[in-house]
Amino acid sequence: MLSCGNNSSETTTETASATTTETSKASTPDEVTIELGSNDQMQYDKTELTVKAGQKVTLVLTHTGSMAKSVMGHNFVLLKSGTSVSKFAAKALSANDTEYIPEGDEMIAYTKLIGGGESTSVTFDAPAAGKYDYICTFPGHYALMKGILTVE
Numbered sequence: 067m068l069s070c071g072n073n074s075s076e077t078t079t080e081t082a083s084a085t086t087t088e089t090s091k092a093s094t095p096d097e098v099t100i101e102l103g104s105n106d107q108m109q110y111d112k113t114e115l116t117v118k119a120g121q122k123v124t125l126v127l128t129h130t131g132s133m134a135k136s137v138m139g140h141n142f143v144l145l146k147s148g149t150s151v152s153k154f155a156a157k158a159l160s161a162n163d164t165e166y167i168p169e170g171d172e173m174i175a176y177t178k179l180i181g182g183g184e185s186t187s188v189t190f191d192a193p194a195a196g197k198y199d200y201i202c203t204f205p206g207h208y209a210l211m212k213g214i215l216t217v218e
C-alpha cells in the first residue's frame with residue numbers, strides 16, 4: 067500500500083487583497099494661494115497669474131520696498147471682463163477717500179492699499195474661465211502695475 071502522503075498542498079493564490087490605493091485623484095485642489103510681490107520700483111513681480119475655475123483663491127500681496135503707502139502704495143484690483151482698464155483707473159484716481167477703490171461693480175476682488183514692508187490678502191472665488199485684468203489703482207501705477215489673471 068502506498069501511503070501516498072499526498073497532503074494536497076493547495077497553492078494559496080490570494081491576490082494580496084487588491085490594494086485599492088486610489089491615488090485620491092490628483093485633480094484640482096479646491097483652494098489655492100497665490101503670492102504676488104510688489105516693490106519701490108512700482109512693479110509687481112508677476113504679470114501673469116493662473117488659477118482654475120471654481121477654486122477659492124487667496125491672493126497674498128506683499129510690498130518688499132520701504133516707501134510709505136502715501137508715496138508708493140500698492141493694491142491688487144481684479145476687474146471683471148469687459149471693463150476698460152484705463153477708464154476704471156481714471157475713476158479710481160478720484161477715490162482717494164477710499165484708498166483708490168472706487169464705487170461700482172467692475173471689481174471681482176481687491177485688497178487694501180499697502181506700503182513698504184507690509185502685506186495683505188484677499189480671498190475670492192475664481193470667476194468663469196477667461197482672462198481678467200488686474201491692476202494697482204494708486205495714481206499713476208496701472209501703466210506699469212498690471213497683469214492678467216487666467217482662469218482655466
Ligand code: CO
Pocket residue numbers: 108138139140141202203204207211
Ligand atoms: Co502701486
